[in-house]
Amino acid sequence: MILNRTNALEIIPSAPFAFDPTFHKPDHFTSGDNIWEPGTRWQTLNWQGIPLGLKFANSGTVDNPQIMLELFSEAQLPRHVIDSLVGEIRYRYNIDLDLTGFYWSSQKDTVLAPIIQRLRGMRPGHSGSLYEYLIIAIVLQNATVRRSVQMFQVLLENYGTSLEFEGKELWCFWSPGGLQGVSEEELRALKIGYRAKFIKRIDDYFAQDLIDEEELRKEDRETQVRELLKLYGVGPATVWYLLFDVFHHWDFFNHISPWEQKIYSKLFFDRNPEDPAPVDELLQYFERYGKYKQLAVHYIWEDLFWRRESEHIPWFEREIRT
């Protein structure tokens, strides 16, 4: 699909705002639905069933931020669609997040202070919807990164839409319920293994309108956890990711997987990855960050991956399984 229609908009984030670490998370795997280079991100987005191309360009500074957003579409977009889309973008990327409380409380922390200096203005967030995040989370389960990328790519190529805009060719997600005509066997043939069943059941669940992302955002955390765990294939690890990336809880941190455990052990206690600190001990360590503990996790994590782009960190390389 070729997207020739364009709309240009201006988005003013709250300050401070850091464009690159907000629009590029080096720990998220590259997935064929976006391209990033410093100052610019191209991204596909399925909004209310309409495949769109987005181009975010940095046109401001950290303290005086401004984003130029260009929308590419096949047909002219009605005003209300653009408005709702911009609202959603502001939500997903946490454009209006106030970070001052977090920064204030961390300024004397020896681990966080230097990180915040490097990433000042970075927002957490994820470009996808709940449904889209769920699909990604499922292909992440019990697989190495390379395999996850391959599974996601094959799904996009089979059920997504190829979009062309500004000379870029990127894949756009299918809509929730878009796999209704697809059998579990067909999915299995794409070598996604037992995850075929999970994806089918999740797609069915959305097709039957048993879950509403917008409504769920308004519920309290316990309700969200309860509703998310109803999804077949979603367990504690996935819920934890969802609560942060999709539902924007900054104070919730109760899950550390084995590979993450090794990394935190090394970071905080300089413990050998073969002999990591107990998970309870690590969780206890994060209590010092109070209601911002998950933001602290995010900053520490992103900083590691950003540093990895410019310097070699041998112990870290060994713990990332690609």
Added chain:
DNA sequence: CATCAGGGCCCTG
């Protein structure tokens, strides 16, 4: 060649 763990989760006993 065989074996095994990998950025979990479901199901059983």
Added chain:
DNA sequence: CAGGGCCCTGAT
């Protein structure tokens, strides 16, 4: 609440 099984891949 512990532990086996699940798809497939690449490492050993």
